[in-house]
Amino acid sequence: MAQPERDERLARAFLDLADTLTGGFYLIDFLHVLTDHVVNLLNVAAAGVVMIDAHGRLVDVTASTGSVHQLEQVQLDFDEGPCRDCCYQHESIGPMDLSGPAARERWPRFSQAARDAGFGTVAAVPLRLREESIGSLNLFHIHPDALDPASVRLGQALADAATIGILHQRLANDQAERVGQLQTALNSRIVIEQAKGYLVARLSISPEDAFARIRAHARAHQRSLTLLCEQVMQGSAGTELFAIPAAPRPDV
Structure with a gap:
């Protein structure tokens, strides 16, 4: 670089x-x-x-x-x-x-x-x-x-x-929101894992590949990873958005 x-x-x-x-x-x-x-x-x-x-x-x-x-x-x-x-x-x-x-x-x-x-x-x-x-x-x-x-x-x-x-x-x-911030993050983890599992089942790909494709799509379109995964589970973000594998990162 x-x-x-x-x-x-x-x-x-x-x-x-x-x-x-x-x-x-x-x-x-x-x-x-x-x-x-x-x-x-x-x-x-x-x-x-x-x-x-x-x-x-x-x-x-x-x-x-x-x-x-x-x-x-x-x-x-x-x-x-x-x-x-x-x-x-x-x-x-x-x-x-x-x-x-x-x-x-x-x-x-x-x-x-x-x-x-x-x-x-x-x-x-x-x-x-x-x-x-x-x-x-x-x-x-x-x-x-x-x-x-x-x-x-x-x-x-x-x-x-x-x-x-x-x-x-x-x-x-406020204090209540501060205490709940980490719990909200953990709840987001659950949604991300659910979305990964959904793509694994629908696209016949590995969990690692599903995670990479979700992250790549969120980055490319400047979207919240959490909200994107919620949309996957709600059906408003179709699996066709993730049909193309994420570009591999060169070894370091």
Whole structure:
């Protein structure tokens, strides 16, 4: 990517992450914007976000691919992994070679699952403002020892911008809405999973492909991912909109 184009994309990313005080704010859509920018700007293959709910529990909110969604759930089920450590220690984790002894000893089940999913390196940076931590951004690369420090630093900068945007949006709403924001995001996850399942059944494609096609259509038409999935389930967005596979992203 040429430097002027990269600079323009970087400026757009920070503008997008600051734009949270508008009507129709959906947390899960906002976090998908974050992961899209992370994958486009950093030298990573995929990204995901885990957040801390009102009871201090970790919840898998969003990811750029279905396989990363599954890995985030592995971390929650086994109570081990970079996002867990990042959230509770309030500091960045890695990059770590998933085939190396440090990762295999620290996260034996997660590191095996991540390698099985085709990833070689992982890092996590906190969604944090001063002493308040609301979650973590997880970065994955397909090659071992492939995440460079500059990419992790940029990932932290994007995570910081997203955290400021989320917290500003929360301050603009009343307490009840703030408490319900994460629950709304989880409800959106259910709608997205339902829409994926519907396309899998109707188009005879994989869940990963269904997820990629929905995200690609939402990005191309600048539509809310949540609202698009609701329209799929209501029948107002026909399956013909998703009949063409999403363009593959070059390996990084």
